[in-house]
Amino acid sequence: MVAASSWAARLKAGLARTRAVLGSDVGTLFGRRSIDASLFAELEAALLSADCGVEATSALLEDLRGRVKQQRIEDGVALKAALKQALTERLAPLERGLDTSAHKPCVIVVAGVNGSGKTTSIGKLAKWLQGRNLKVMLAAGDTFRAAAREQLAAWGERNGVAVIGQQGGDPGAVVFDAVGAATARGLDVLIADTAGRLPTQLHLMEEIRKVKRVIAKAMPGAPHETLLVLDGGTGQNAIAQVKAFDAALGLTGLILTKLDGSAKGGVILAIAAARPIPLLFIGVGEGIDDLQPFVARDFAEALVD
Amino acid sequence: MLDNLTARLARIVKTIRGEARLTEANVQEALREVRIALLEADVALPVVKHFIEQVRVAALGQEVIGSLTPGQALVGIVHRELARLMGEANAQLDLAVAPPAVILMAGLQGSGKTTTVGKLAVFLKAQKKKVLVVSCDVYRPAAIEQLKTVAAQAGVEFFSSTSDQNVSDIARQTLAYAKTRYCDVVIVDTAGRLSIDEPMMQEIAALHAQLQPAETLFVVDAMQGQDAVNVARVFSERLPLTGVVLTKLDGDARGGAALSVRHVTGKPIKFAGTGEKLAGLELFHPERMASRILGMGDILSLVEEAHKQVDVEQAQKLADKVRKGKGFDLEDFKQQLQQMNKMGGMASLMDKLPAQLAGQINPAQLQDGRQLARIEGIINSMTKKERAQPEIIKATRKRRIAAGAGVQVQEVNRLLKQFEQMQQMMKMMKGGNLQRMMRNMKGMLPGMR
Numbered sequence: 057m058v059a060a061s062s063w064a065a066r067l068k069a070g071l072a073r074t075r076a077v078l079g080s081d082v083g084t085l086f087g088r089r090s091i092d093a094s095l096f097a098e099l100e101a102a103l104l105s106a107d108c109g110v111e112a113t114s115a116l117l118e119d120l121r122g123r124v125k126q127q128r129i130e131d132g133v134a135l136k137a138a139l140k141q142a143l144t145e146r147l148a149p150l151e152r153g154l155d156t157s158a159h160k161p162c163v164i165v166v167a168g169v170n171g172s173g174k175t176t177s178i179g180k181l182a183k184w185l186q187g188r189n190l191k192v193m194l195a196a197g198d199t200f201r202a203a204a205r206e207q208l209a210a211w212g213e214r215n216g217v218a219v220i221g222q223q224g225g226d227p228g229a230v231v232f233d234a235v236g237a238a239t240a241r242g243l244d245v246l247i248a249d250t251a252g253r254l255p256t257q258l259h260l261m262e263e264i265r266k267v268k269r270v271i272a273k274a275m276p277g278a279p280h281e282t283l284l285v286l287d288g289g290t291g292q293n294a295i296a297q298v299k300a301f302d303a304a305l306g307l308t309g310l311i312l313t314k315l316d317g318s319a320k321g322g323v324i325l326a327i328a329a330a331r332p333i334p335l336l337f338i339g340v341g342e343g344i345d346d347l348q349p350f351v352a353r354d355f356a357e358a359l360v361d
Numbered sequence: 362m363l364d365n366l367t368a369r370l371a372r373i374v375k376t377i378r379g380e381a382r383l384t385e386a387n388v389q390e391a392l393r394e395v396r397i398a399l400l401e402a403d404v405a406l407p408v409v410k411h412f413i414e415q416v417r418v419a420a421l422g423q424e425v426i427g428s429l430t431p432g433q434a435l436v437g438i439v440h441r442e443l444a445r446l447m448g449e450a451n452a453q454l455d456l457a458v459a460p461p462a463v464i465l466m467a468g469l470q471g472s473g474k475t476t477t478v479g480k481l482a483v484f485l486k487a488q489k490k491k492v493l494v495v496s497c498d499v500y501r502p503a504a505i506e507q508l509k510t511v512a513a514q515a516g517v518e519f520f521s522s523t524s525d526q527n528v529s530d531i532a533r534q535t536l537a538y539a540k541t542r543y544c545d546v547v548i549v550d551t552a553g554r555l556s557i558d559e560p561m562m563q564e565i566a567a568l569h570a571q572l573q574p575a576e577t578l579f580v581v582d583a584m585q586g587q588d589a590v591n592v593a594r595v596f597s598e599r600l601p602l603t604g605v606v607l608t609k610l611d612g613d614a615r616g617g618a619a620l621s622v623r624h625v626t627g628k629p630i631k632f633a634g635t636g637e638k639l640a641g642l643e644l645f646h647p648e649r650m651a652s653r654i655l656g657m658g659d660i661l662s663l664v665e666e667a668h669k670q671v672d673v674e675q676a677q678k679l680a681d682k683v684r685k686g687k688g689f690d691l692e693d694f695k696q697q698l699q700q701m702n703k704m705g706g707m708a709s710l711m712d713k714l715p716a717q718l719a720g721q722i723n724p725a726q727l728q729d730g731r732q733l734a735r736i737e738g739i740i741n742s743m744t745k746k747e748r749a750q751p752e753i754i755k756a757t758r759k760r761r762i763a764a765g766a767g768v769q770v771q772e773v774n775r776l777l778k779q780f781e782q783m784q785q786m787m788k789m790m791k792g793g794n795l796q797r798m799m800r801n802m803k804g805m806l807p808g809m810r
Contacts, residue, residue, distance in 0.1 A: 101406055104400060104406050104587070105405070105406050105587050106587065107403075107586040107587050107588070109400075109401070110397050110400050110401055169584070169609070169612070170471070170473065170476075170609060170637070171470070171471025171472060171473060171582065171609075172471060173470070173471060200637070201507070201637070202475075202506070202507045202508075202509075202510030202511050202514070203503040203504075203506035203507035203509075203510055204503075204507075206502070206503035206506045206507075207501070207502045207503035207504075207506075207507070209502075209503070210502030210503055211502060214502075254609065254611060254612040254613075255612070255613065256611060256612055256613050257611070257636075287471060287582075287584070289469065289582075289585050289586060289588050289589075289592075290582075290584050290585065290586055291403030291584065291585060291586025291587060291589075291614070291617065291618070292401055292402075292403055292586065293403070293584045293612065293613065293614035293615075294584075294586075296613055296614075314469075314470065314471075314555075316555065317469070317555040317556065317557060317588070317592070318555075318556060318557055318588050318591045318592060318595075319586070319588040320587070320588065323586065
């Protein structure tokens with residue numbers, strides 16, 4: 057396991073760009089300035105540019121104005137602390153750790169739109185679980201996209217993890233086999249990859265529901281976790297994605313990827329308001345260790361520091 | 362969010378009715394609504410500001426002509442400015458160089474580069490170009506393997522590279538090979554990269570210098586948020602881009618990124634990608650994109666797509682029958698279902714309809730291709746005579762058809778009823794009332810009652 061201080065540093069480094077926007081801009085704003093309308097206008101611009109969305113941004117600023125009045129906040133430094141607090145409170149309900157110990161194997165299904173980073177996240181997740189001395193297997197449920205199975209196999213090889221898959225064929229069949237194999241080998245966790253799909257492709261949404269049903273048949277009570285992978289660079293459509301996948305599958309958690317670029321991932325604030333589904337992990341780098349559990353306070357702090 | 366914008370603009374129309382001239386006062390609130398709508402459509406904040414200013418300048422003092430309300434006049438201005446900002450006409454690929462003409466692809470991870478390479482290959486192949494594709498993605502596992510499969514699907518030549526090779530070696534070998542094979546076009550796929558990843562940005566800049574591409578296309582995910590503006594700026598600073606490809610437009614994202622990217626790079630958006638099938642690449646039309654954002658639908662694209670995918674001769678035959686108002690039989694019905702399938706199924710068609718129209722259709726009732734296959738099965742179980750004269754199908758025939766297709770008799774009944782309604786629609790089409798026809802489509806498509 058990575059030491060606490062080092063992962064906090066990594067999270068900060070990963071969110072460095074976010075900080076550069078919400079930090080330096082906002083940081084200079086805060087300074088010793090008195091609190092006036094223009095300060096709030098600039099704060100609004102910074103939050104909107106971080107993909108927080110119109111609604112969540114105005115709700116947050118409303119909240120902040122209330123705090124200013126109530127706590128008689130008069131300078132920028134205190135305002136910053138209040139903003140941090142308001143952000144943390146809004147994000148805290150999304151905080152939840154991943155616990156796989158209740159089931160053996162614990163079956164995790166991973167879904168998402170095309171190019172959101174499902175397969176890469178699965179590789180990192182497998183590594184993270186291995187770091188906790190858990191035995192992991194991967195199921196290549198993306199039987200559609202060219203070479204998706206090979207991509208997962210390459211990850212599996214790097215992790216020393218078995219990958220169950222077949223070319224073409226039905227994703228349900230692959231996953232069914234994998235559940236059987238994982239049970240037979242007494243493994244701790246099975247992670248099933250699925251093909252990328254847009255929520256507007258109704259037949260593909262129907263297909264992934266079927267994958268879930270097949271898993272339940274292979275192992276009653278499974279899947280134990282149904283995770284949606286979101287690209288951190290996605291704008292307000294991320295809310296629609298969460299709603300649509302939740303309606304189709306009943307999500308238990310989210311993974312927010314690609315936060316090492318200049319994207320801010322502020323849409324999570326909007327998601328927290330619209331459809332609060334726990335955010336289990338954030339992807340903050342390309343390395344295999346760069347998947348970190350989401351901690352609301354750290355995220356909020358990285359945003360405003 | 363498309364519906365959102367439409368609804369918002371509809372509200373604006375209501376709020377500023379009955380004034381003869383657009384003034385600072387009466388457009389103020391309307392512009393605030395436009396701003397919110399654009400932000401919700403993921404247009405980047407600086408671009409929104411710039412755009413609102415343009416609209417304000419264009420709108421002020423504008424006379425409200427004839428029967429238009431001030432609101433309608435403003436919506437017209439918003440639409441016009443939106444289209445103008447995204448570029449006036451669609452820009453074609455410029456491959457007029459000594460062959461092989463190189464197309465270099467660039468973009469973030471997961472933006473859709475490799476799929477777009479396949480689509481471009483199909484697009485160029487249809488223009489009788491000899492296409493070679495190669496992958497310079499030596500980083501992501503199985504990326505080269507993916508392109509190889511895509512190339513096979515597209516039916517174009519694939520130049521083998523391996524992940525232990527140096528990117529510039531791959532480029533050099535590919536060019537040499539393309540010359541010996543007299544290829545017209547070489548499409549070079551690259552690894553996805555973050556704009557802040559300095560070594561990777563250097564790599565692609567060097568690759569560009571080496572390849573001297575005729576086209577350097579920046580691939581952008583239509584779902585991308587505010588960051589599109591930053592990413593596009595860095596890419597266009599480091600690479601002399603010649604155009605943009607907007608991908609995943611078949612989703613329900615409003616594609617505000619299109620505006621942002623166009624604004625920052627100043628380069629035309631040349632293509633729009635929809636769906637995972639390799640035929641899913643359209644020329645980008647700013648006019649239509651503006652309409653789509655404003656919820657006016659994309660009827661023109663729909664017509665064009667229909668033209669491309671549908672067998673013209675068959676359609677002509679069908680049109681003749683329709684014109685006569687009779688003779689539209691089950692065989693034609695079947696062919697129509699097949700053509701509909703070719704056009705990407707119902708969901709893809711609905712996407713192009715105006716929001717008000719699409720809103721009337723419950724998406725949950727839109728069925729997938731399998732439903733169409735069942736209907737085809739039922740029709741296939743009929744004799745030629747039955748297909749031509751469905752009215753002769755009575756109880757005994759129904760039982761036989763149901764058994765033949767492996768379905769319940771009720772399903773045969775349902776199909777016959779749908780067909781009857783379809784026939785009525787055909788008669789209506791004679792009158793050319795598209796609006797009414799669309800409204801009536803609801804009851805006629807498989808699975809919709």
